[in-house]
Every structure is written in structure tokens, then in C-alpha cells.
Amino acid sequence: MEYRALANTGLSVSAIGFGGHAIGGNAAGDGYGHTDDDESRRAIIAAWEHGCNLFDTASVYGDGHSERLIGEALRMVGAVHDAVIVSKAGSFFDGEIIRADYSDEALVKSVEGSLRRLGRDHLDVLLLHNPDSNVVAGERVFDCLDRLQLRGKIRHYGVSVHSVEEALTAAARPRVAALQIVYNMLAHLHPAASGAGLLDVWTSDLARRVGLMAREPLGNGFLSGKYAELQQLDPTDVRRRIPERDRQFRTRSAEILRRQLAHGVTTAQGALRFVLDERRFATTIVGMKTVRQVEENCAAASLLAFEDLLRVARTEVTR
DSSP, X not given: OOEEEOTTSSOEEESEEEEOSGGGTTTTSOOOSOOOHHHHXXXXXXXXXXXXOEEEOOTTGGGGHHHHHHHHHHHHTTOTTTSEEEEEESEEEOSSSEEEOOSHXXXXXXXXXXXXXXXXXXXXXEEEESOOHHHHHXXXXXXXHHHHHHTTSEEEEXXXXXXXXXXXXXXXXXXXXXXXXXXXXXXXXXXXXXXXXXXXXXXXXXXHHOEEEEEXXXXXXXXXXXXXXXXXXXXXXXXXXXXXXXXXXXXXXXXXXXXXXXXXXXXXXXXXXXXXXXXXXEEEEEEOOSHHHHHHHHHGXXXXXXXXXXXXXXXXXXX
């Protein structure tokens, strides 16, 4: 596993980060299909053993279930205080739907709940969970984060954003230390809403102050090439809500990628390697539910660069 500095936070994080959304299950109505808690714990432990030291979760994933599993599994291997834990606040499940609440009371309650479920006394990084632009542009929410930081509840904070505009607004604040944004092979088709557009305006000064995390490197899993048909998705899978045209485009892109890769490299590994090669991202957050997925995804960190994989594949064809 490769490790990279998360800007000037002092944190050294694995290039592949464990994405904990899917293991939360469907308790909050936003699941990624069937989960097995025992297998999820094994996957978390396997990720740690494969060198993954960053675990990304949120209070709303499975209504806290993702955090609970990560805390339990890491305690089983004595790593709960050694791992870098990134969690998010600002969204909550009210028993019917997921709602946004960035009030001081809600943020403090969310952080306290996250710490209790994880079995920690602080979060390494707290991200505001996909707030709208008005929240990012305001002062109050960041004042609350400053107080949580002063109390030792969080070491660093940042924002999980929808757009380049929101990212730059957040990054302009001197104490924002991290941003999470979508970045994958298809991101250049939507530069204003992805890391592709952000990197175009990312200055060296910003790079020193703010660490970047790439999310959705597999395009909600479709770039793995494993979900070519809607029927392959569990009836409870939130990805069924993605418009059919978008799903088809992603799966066809995965098929094109599969044909271009060197022998023995999976489609998911190729898509991950593309993101890993963009070194301005300190870590690439990829969802993992099983030990097999962990092994496949973590192996991408030791592969040749993406362009070299394509070159090797072309050489194989001409032999």
C-alpha cells in the first residue's frame, strides 16, 4: 500500500481508503444491496491488514450502523485508535427519509453519536456531508466546527462537496483541511461537478493547505463492470434510482475499459488505477462490502500506472 500526506494535517493516509457507505445496509433507505455484518467486519479487518489505514463513514450510513461496524472490527484487531477515521455530519435519518440539518445542536449531537459508535474520543477528520452552497458560504457552521475542534472532538474538518464552486468556497476558509469530491474516469464529462474541474484550478497554495479525497472512483460501482443489467442490483439498492441512460453509459464505459486492459487486471482495478495516478488526491475512497472486494481493490495500489497498463495490453495484442 502507498501512503500520502493529507496536505499539512500531519496525517499519512493510504492511497486506497475504505468506503463505509455500503456496509451500513439499508436501515436509512440508501443502501447498496444485501450486506452481511460478519462479512463486513471481515472486510474491514482485511482492509487494515492490506495496509488501508483510512476508513470513511458517516453518521447517516445505515443510521449509524456503518460506524458501529467499523468501530467493532477495528477493536477486534486493536486498531481503533491507530486508524484514520473520517466521518460526516449534517444528514440524519428521521425514521422516514434522510434530512439535512447543519444546526449547532445537530452537528454536536452527530459527532457525539459517531464517537460513541466508533469507540473513539475524537474523529481525525469531520466533513460536512454534502451541504448546499448556502451552508458552505455561511459563517455559523464553521464556527461550530471550530468549537468542536477546540474541544478535541475533531482533529481536522472539511466538506464533502457537490461542485467545484462549493469546493473553492470551502477551501478559502483558513481552517478547512480537507475536501471530498467525485472523481473517476468519467469525471471529465462533468467538470463543474467533479474533481476534474477542481484540479484545473487547484493552486499550489491550496494543495499545501487542503487535502483532497476522491469519492466514487468506480462510478457507484458501475465502472467495475459488474452491474451491466438492472436485474443484477438488489431490489433495495439505491443505485436503481439512477436514470437508466446514465446507468447504461457507465456500464458501456466499463466494457470499453475492460477490453483495453492488460491480462489479469480487472475492470475495477483499471478504473481505480486511473484515479490513483492523480496524485493530487491523497486518498481514493472506494466502497467495499466483502473480503474479495478488499483484496481486488487494494491490489490496484501496486499496479503499473494506468497508461502503462494500456501499453502492456497493446503489446499483448500484437504478440
